[in-house]
Amino acid sequence: MSRQKVEKNGSAGKCELSVWCRAITANSEWPDKEEFLDVIYWARQAIGIVVGIVWGLIPLKGFVALLLFVLVNAGTTYVYFSNFQQVDEEEYGGAWELTKEGFMTSFAGFLVTWIIIYSGLHFD
Amino acid sequence: MWADTVLIVFISVCTALLGEGLTWLMVYRTEKYQKLKAEVEKQSKKLEKRKEAHGDSLDKQHKKKIEREEERLKNNNRDLSLVKMKSMFAIGFAFTALLSMFNSIFDGRVVARLPFVPISWIQGLSHRNLPGDDYTECSFIFLYILCTMSIRQNIQKMLGFAPSRTASKQSGSIFGPPPQQFK
Numbered sequence: 001m002s003r004q005k006v007e008k009n010g011s012a013g014k015c016e017l018s019v020w021c022r023a024i025t026a027n028s029e030w031p032d033k034e035e036f037l038d039v040i041y042w043a044r045q046a047i048g049i050v051v052g053i054v055w056g057l058i059p060l061k062g063f064v065a066l067l068l069f070v071l072v073n074a075g076t077t078y079v080y081f082s083n084f085q086q087v088d089e090e091e092y093g094g095a096w097e098l099t100k101e102g103f104m105t106s107f108a109g110f111l112v113t114w115i116i117i118y119s120g121l122h123f124d
Numbered sequence: 125m126w127a128d129t130v131l132i133v134f135i136s137v138c139t140a141l142l143g144e145g146l147t148w149l150m151v152y153r154t155e156k157y158q159k160l161k162a163e164v165e166k167q168s169k170k171l172e173k174r175k176e177a178h179g180d181s182l183d184k185q186h187k188k189k190i191e192r193e194e195e196r197l198k199n200n201n202r203d204l205s206l207v208k209m210k211s212m213f214a215i216g217f218a219f220t221a222l223l224s225m226f227n228s229i230f231d232g233r234v235v236a237r238l239p240f241v242p243i244s245w246i247q248g249l250s251h252r253n254l255p256g257d258d259y260t261e262c263s264f265i266f267l268y269i270l271c272t273m274s275i276r277q278n279i280q281k282m283l284g285f286a287p288s289r290t291a292s293k294q295s296g297s298i299f300g301p302p303p304q305q306f307k
Contacts, residue, residue, distance in 0.1 A: 034289060045278060061239045108273035112133065115262065115270075119236040120126040 026084050033092060036085075040077060041102035047073055048106035049113050056117025069110055074099050128235040132264060135226065136271035140279045143215055150211035152285060160204045167197045168290045223268075230264035238262050 022028035023039045030036040051072055055065050081087050081098050089095045151157050171193050178186050232253055238260045242250045247259050250266040280286040 037289060041281070045274075048274075055239070059239060063240060066240060105274050105277045108270050109278075112267070112270050112274055115236050115238060115267065116126075116129050116133065118239040119129055119262075123125060123237045 027086050030085070030087060036081075036087065037092070037098075037101055040081065040098060041105075043080065044073065044077060044102040044106040045109055047076055048108075048110035052110040052113025053117055055110075055114050056121065059118050059122055061118075065114075069107070073103070073106060073110075077101075125234060125236065128230070128233065128264075129267065132230075132235060132267050133271050133275075136268055136275050137279075139219065139222065140272065140276040143219065143276070144279055144283060144285060146215050146218075147208075147211060147285070150214070151208055154207070157204070157207050160200060160207065164197065164200045164204055165288055165290065167193065167200065168288070171197060172290060226268070227264060233264065234261040235264050236262040236267055242266075 019035060019039065022030070023043075048069075051069050055069065060068065078095065078099060082089065082095070087098075089098060092098050171190065174186075174190060174193070178190075232255065234254060238250065241259050246266075249269070250262055251259055252263040252265050254261050254263050277286070
């Protein structure tokens with residue numbers, strides 16, 4: 001995978017080369033589009049699982065919770081790429097392409113964790 | 125009930141790994157597939173760069189060149205899907221059998237409680253073979269599909285078996301024409 005390749009090829013200590021480091025540094029350079037899309041994808045999956053756990057613990061119920069997840073998920077990603085990283089959306093085919101990158105998988109992951117935590121904590 | 129839920133997640137992780145393992149055995153590791161994949165990836169990148177470099181102001185010669193390359197890419201993509209198809213069919217059959225087995229094991233059992241009431245056209249799936257009218261009760265198949273949706277794709281991506289974005293964007297899919305991106 002490209003992420004691992006970069007980490008292996010570059011020295012791990014240098015921030016310019018490690019994807020992890022660039023992902024958490026504002027306004028990083030992203031010469032490889034795939035790499036940035038991968039960061040967005042995995043961040044989405046993490047958000048999906050974390051939100052699923054939180055919604056299950058509270059517990060949030062109904063379509064409001066679903067809607068709130070969509071807002072949190074899309075909102076966080078949008079703020080991340082437009083404000084934090086300030087990438088040129090047009091390079092990636094517009095903001096919409098970035099906003100929907102990995103959305104369905106993240107949504108499914110969210111539903112699974114939400115349902116598991118909710119059933120486990122409040123029905124057993 | 126919670127044991128069932130966790131068991132289903134475990135089952136879908138296992139089936140996803142099994143599916144990917146089988147596909148690796150039958151497709152990914154073959155020389156033909158690797159060659160074709162590398163070719164498709166190279167061509168997609170080249171085409172993308174060429175499109176980017178010339179933008180909209182294409183003269184006829186360039187347009188023709190691009191069209192020729194697109195045609196070649198399309199052919200390679202078709203070959204690639206043909207290589208995949210046979211094993212996909214075999215795996216599909218095996219998994220349908222497995223699914224019907226699990227379906228009969230979990231028949232009529234509430235495996236989880238949904239924190240929302242699904243919309244009517246999903247209720248058929250989420251409340252399949254369950255007695256009563258409480259639509260927050262979740263059947264095996266619904267949870268299994270959700271698990272597969274998230275786990276399978278993530279496993280594919282982690283193992284590096286997912287098709288690259290460039291290739292799928294340049295070639296489009298069988299469901300529609302390629303979107304005009306990276307212009």
